[in-house]
Amino acid sequence: EMCKEKIVSNTQFFRTVMRNLISYLRSVGMPFKSRVIELLIRLLYSSHVAMSDLPNVEGMYSIVLRYCEGINAETVVPVQLPLLIEFLASYANARQLKTLSIPDDPSVLPPFVESVAPLEDSLRTAIDSVYLLTRCLYCQTIPPAPFLQEFLRRSGKPWNQAHFEQIVQCFRRFTRRLDLSLISALEQRCAKDHATMLTFPLADFALTDDDKARYYGLNSFSPLEVRMRLAFIQFFNSRLQRVVHLIELGSPWEDGINTLGKLLGGLTGYIFPSVKENALEVSILQTIYHGKDCYPVVELDNRRAFTELERSQMAGDAEFDEEARNAMTSQCTFAQLFRQTRKFKVDVLRAKLDSRERLLAVKYKGEQGLDWGGIYRDMMERCIEDLFSDRIDLFIPSPNSQDEEKNDDVVYLPNPKYRESSDALAMYGFVGNLIGIALRTKQRMAFELCSAVWKTIVGDVVTIDDVDSVDHAFVSTLRQVNEFTQTDESEDFQELFVLTFSVLDSAGNEVELMPSGSQVPVTYANRSKFYQLALESRLTEGKQAAEAIAAGVYALVPQRALSLFTWEQLERAVKGEPEVVARRRRSYDVDLDRRAETPHGLHWLDGAA
Numbered sequence: 310e311m312c313k314e315k316i317v318s319n320t321q322f323f324r325t326v327m328r329n330l331i332s333y334l335r336s337v338g339m340p341f342k343s344r345v346i347e348l349l350i351r352l353l354y355s356s357h358v359a360m361s362d363l364p365n366v367e368g369m370y371s372i373v374l375r376y377c378e379g380i381n382a383e384t385v386v387p388v389q390l391p392l393l394i395e396f397l398a399s400y401a402n403a404r405q406l407k408t409l410s411i412p413d414d415p416s417v418l419p420p421f422v423e424s425v426a427p428l429e430d431s432l433r434t435a436i437d438s439v440y441l442l443t444r445c446l447y448c449q450t451i452p453p454a455p456f457l458q459e460f461l462r463r464s465g466k467p468w469n470q471a472h473f474e475q476i477v478q479c480f481r482r483f484t485r486r487l488d489l490s491l492i493s494a495l496e497q498r499c500a501k502d503h504a505t506m507l508t509f510p511l512a513d514f515a516l517t518d519d520d521k522a523r524y525y526g527l528n529s530f531s532p533l534e535v536r537m538r539l540a541f542i543q544f545f546n547s548r549l550q551r552v553v554h555l556i557e558l559g560s561p562w563e564d565g566i567n568t569l570g571k572l573l574g575g576l577t578g579y580i581f582p583s584v585k586e587n588a589l590e591v592s593i594l595q596t597i598y599h600g601k602d603c604y605p606v607v608e609l610d611n612r613r614a615f616t617e618l619e620r621s622q623m624a625g626d627a628e629f630d631e632e633a634r635n636a637m638t639s640q641c642t643f644a645q646l647f648r649q650t651r652k653f654k655v656d657v658l659r660a661k662l663d664s665r666e667r668l669l670a671v672k673y674k675g676e677q678g679l680d681w682g683g684i685y686r687d688m689m690e691r692c693i694e695d696l697f698s699d700r701i702d703l704f705i706p707s708p709n710s711q712d713e714e715k716n717d718d719v720v721y722l723p724n725p726k727y728r729e730s731s732d733a734l735a736m737y738g739f740v741g742n743l744i745g746i747a748l749r750t751k752q753r754m755a756f757e758l759c760s761a762v763w764k765t766i767v768g769d770v771v772t773i774d775d776v777d778s779v780d781h782a783f784v785s786t787l788r789q790v791n792e793f794t795q796t797d798e799s800e801d802f803q804e805l806f807v808l809t810f811s812v813l814d815s816a817g818n819e820v821e822l823m824p825s826g827s828q829v830p831v832t833y834a835n836r837s838k839f840y841q842l843a844l845e846s847r848l849t850e851g852k853q854a855a856e857a858i859a860a861g862v863y864a865l866v867p868q869r870a871l872s873l874f875t876w877e878q879l880e881r882a883v884k885g886e887p888e889v890v891a892r893r894r895r896s897y898d899v900d901l902d903r904r905a906e907t908p909h910g911l912h913w914l915d916g917a918a
Contacts, residue, residue, distance in 0.1 A: 324363060327352065331364045343389040349396050353403065354566045370397045374433050377555055385595050391557035395568055398440050405453065409444040413451055415481055421470045425454045436555065438548045440569055446488075446545065446579055447572045451480055456544070463540035464533060465512055479534040480541070489578045490524035491538060496582075506581045507547055511536045546581045549573075553588040554595075558869035570872070574768065577875050585873045589882075592870035593749050598659040605657055606670040607649040609688065613640040634702040636724075636733055642688060643695040643703075647739045655864045658742055662750055689752065692743065697721050697757045703736055705816055707759060707779035720759050720779060723854030725814040734857040741766075741861020744883055748866050753885040763876035765855035766862050776847045780815060783847065791840040795833050802833040812843050820846055 330349050333339055373393060380386060399406065428434055438456070445452045452460075457476050458468045466472045483491075494516060499506050515532050516524075527535065558570040573580070636644065650658075650669075662668060667685040695701055697719070704721035727733035740756075744766070747754040761775045777784040786806075795802055810826030811819050821827055822842040831839045862871070871879065 328364055331366065335369065343392060346389060346392045346396050350568065351566060353396065353399055354568065366397055366400055370401055373397060378432055386554055391555055394436065394555050395557050398436050402437055402440055405441055406444050409441060409450050410448050412448065413481060418474060419451065419477060421473050422454050425458045425468065428455050428459050435548045435551045439552055442545045443569055443572050443576065446576055449485065451477055459544060460537055460540040463511060463544065464536045476537050479537055483538055487526050488542065490527055491535065492542060492579065494520045494524060495539060505583065507543065507550065507583060511539055514539065542579060546584050549580065550584045550587055553584065554591045558872050574872050577873055580873055582878065585878065588873055589748065589870045592867040596659055596867060597661055598656045600656060602653065603657050603660040604663055604667065604670055605653050606672055607646060608672045608674055609642060609645045610674045611676065614642050614645065634699060636701050636703045636727065636736055639701040641695040641700040643692040644701060646692055647736055650739065655742060658746060659749065659865055668746060668750065693754045693756065696740065708815060709779055709781055719757055721757050722759050722779060722815050723851040725816050725818065725850050728853050734853060737854045737857035738861035741858040742865060745862045745865025747883045754883060756883055760876055761851060762855045762858055763880050766859045766871060767874050767876050767879055768872050769876050771848055773844060787840055787843055790836050793836065803830060806831065808839065810839060810842065812846060814850055822846060
């Protein structure tokens, strides 16, 4: 770190290091080139040194692009290729990227250029366009003139000074929230017309009366201004779809390193569902397993599964019922399948379905018959039913779901009692495998998981709102404690709340927030500390289980593709469209605020700040 700071702060030293590293990259047969590329990217994004007097990489960029033109959907992209493109595209466009990162001065109109060369329809232009336009959307700045000319053309208007000034002023008025409102209006129109968002003719688009009532912020824009902004977003998505397989999306870059993948992670609301689905499909095609050990046979014991189910239903003793449901000893279909799959490597779950639409061949102990596909599908459905039933206690209904008034909306949480169990974490990893299977095979599975788990998979932020969605009473109490104001007339704080530094977890078990916390009273003076510790306790309660589930998904589906999804979109991709669309969704305005203001990144404690 100290070395990097020295390099970046010393202009001459920086240039010397960059030249040497680029020369090394050009050398044939040298090792550790992926590490050199990573270092080049870090130096490039960390430095404010002008790019003059640095080596020209156009030749290298051209060679890489020629190679990329031969890549199709089923080609396995070398791991270092997206990294190399990240460096070359950022290096080649460094000056423009720096300019587009600086907020516009609304009092100054950019100079109008009468003659602007049209954008080429090439892979190079597509890659550069994605890098430049992503920076424009993320920083809310005005795109360069060639793009503005293209957006006007798509809106049916010629390139002249009047239209140039109109589109610049229009784009300056759009905010991220207004953009998301506009995208939602387009999505609804396309759903109604059975059209595609990427190719919808903008000349036919206009806000309806319902749109104007729902997205009232768009009422100040003329139909032409709406079409111009949509032209920008539509063009951005079309170019992104063309090159998304060449983008490094999932690297854990440090803070301050604003790579393209990191910026796209903060712009998921701008990316059309079809673009995300295409990226996911390409990632799945590129990771198909073709080994000879595909389609292993798993042997399950139906008698044990049904005997245990009957005993559990007939048991009147709570302790026996708890023992029968214990994840470590359960004989339900899910638990049996988990133990069977541990005998072979997880790679086999990335195979294509066989001619009978199976990933595994299922055999039931002591039973005759061949699995022609129906037994496999039935077995998968029974596994999911087990997970969200009283046959195994790996997950528990959320406190909100146990409320009589909300029992039609059951959501499940990882059971806190297994947070330290390595065997249970392996089971949670297998739950992630099943989610990965659902994505790869398009077999819809009813995973009734809380938002915190879905957010962990896509790398989104888990906040107090996610805790509130599963335990409203707990969050309501926390907020009352934190916002309480002591006055001479008000009731004494301690008499009103009667709290200690211990809380109940989601399963109703006591958790001490500090050593001997049950003996430490919560007072008016230390109420903020109690709020922070109690919220942190709930935010991290299911962290290990959720991360194990996410790791299980990533073993089958590349993380880089999932990082483009919002958690709601991923949930729908796994479960299918719900019959009641409004299920478990917050108000539209709240949802837009969150998407507009919250960048992606797995920070479990951000909500406690």
